[in-house]
Amino acid sequence: MLTVKDRRVYEWEIDPGSLQYLDKLHRLGAGPRFDRHDDPEVMVEYRRSFMTNAIWLICPYGLQSTCRERVAMLCERAVAAFGDHKVLDVILGRSLN
Numbered sequence: 001m002l003t004v005k006d007r008r009v010y011e012w013e014i015d016p017g018s019l020q021y022l023d024k025l026h027r028l029g030a031g032p033r034f035d036r037h038d039d040p041e042v043m044v045e046y047r048r049s050f051m052t053n054a055i056w057l058i059c060p061y062g063l064q065s066t067c068r069e070r071v072a073m074l075c076e077r078a079v080a081a082f083g084d085h086k087v088l089d090v091i092l093g094r095s096l097n
Contacts, residue, residue, distance in 0.1 A: 004080040053078035
């Protein structure tokens, strides 16, 4: 199971296939180019995407199809990511500088 530490270490290497797919779409003229290094808006959207993890924090165990240990780990990772990526600051429109 991916720990908070694992996510922090490998976050940008976990799914290079997705980045290759998006790059290929761009080269074929079927989408914009996403570059987290040169386009700050890409990182804003990436930070916003973490809000989807909020469901793990509010959904009762009885409605989840996975074990409590796994849910606890997902919640721990979600909360850590919120802090690491300043998700609430982005959602609330606060400056990240």
